[in-house]
Amino acid sequence: MPDPTPPPLPPAPKPASKAINLKVSAPPSQSKHNRTTNALLPPDQPFSPCYMFLYGSLMDPEVLQAVLNLPELPTTRPATISGFKVRMWSIYPALILGDDDEKVSGVVWKVEEENHFKRLQEYETGAYIWTWCEATLDDDKKVREKCRTFCWAGDPHSKELEDGSFDLARYQRVLKPSIVRKRPAVP
Template sequence: MAENVPPSPMARKFMLAAEKGRHPVSYGNRPMRQFEEVYYFFYGTLMDPSTLGHVLKRPDTPDVHKATIEARRIKLWGEYPALVIGFPEQTIHGVACKIKSEEEADRLAAYETAMYGADGCIIRFEDGSTVSGWTFVWNADESLLKEGTFDLEDWLSKKQHPANDQ
């Protein structure tokens, strides 16, 4: 390899992931075996069952359950929320949905883009029960993020009435 040649975008992605201790792909931490249904935790646009159903390409609206995860912090990438690892003791409110196939997991990863990577988490439901699952966390340079909060109702309103978003 020639000297002073910058690493390719793919190589940079893997180097960044190695620094953060996780894989850059959506479900890269899972061993390669037959897919098992698993809960994913959502804290942004995919909290909306209609949007989630569209992304998953399900014929029916998916069942979502109010849930929380711990030890994360939300910042914003533009208008979209991004979970940042390393800020403990914060409760993030969202929803959880059981993902039923590898194809659905792939669709989620495509929707989230390479800017996010899946990371394991403990999901706590309103009844106090918990399950191991996955959530998407920020997988890029944190300098691209700003402080702020995400409001699903505001996002849905802007989506339904784009002319009002000036």
């Protein structure tokens, strides 16, 4: 079977409008069942830096650099989150709620700029929605406050999702070159 065609990079970010409604989930201080309740972020709430838990192609610093057009490789740290699990949407990993003892491995990276967060949202497409999470770093330190990740926005029981796992090494070998090669020059 031939290797799949890589996804295109999302379009360049558009200038922000004055009123932006983002779908989000409840903050981590709420119960597991409440964190699936979507709410609207008030348009007047300013962006503030946050950590992102990344678990797919964006775990690779060169891919993250290309997607965000960063001048330097971003510094990420290995981390895990609990209470979630990964299903596959074709070749893409999709995070859904799982049992409290289930863990997903990935990395965390601090998003300092609102345009970077918006670019990540575009890259993830409407198939994903961000939610709060608590990440545990490899040294057992917790990233509790202002840590987000992207989850599957649809029905977690959808027939579009299959059991499986994301193979980062295969992605890096087969698809990464087309993403990194498309990286525009940093001004």
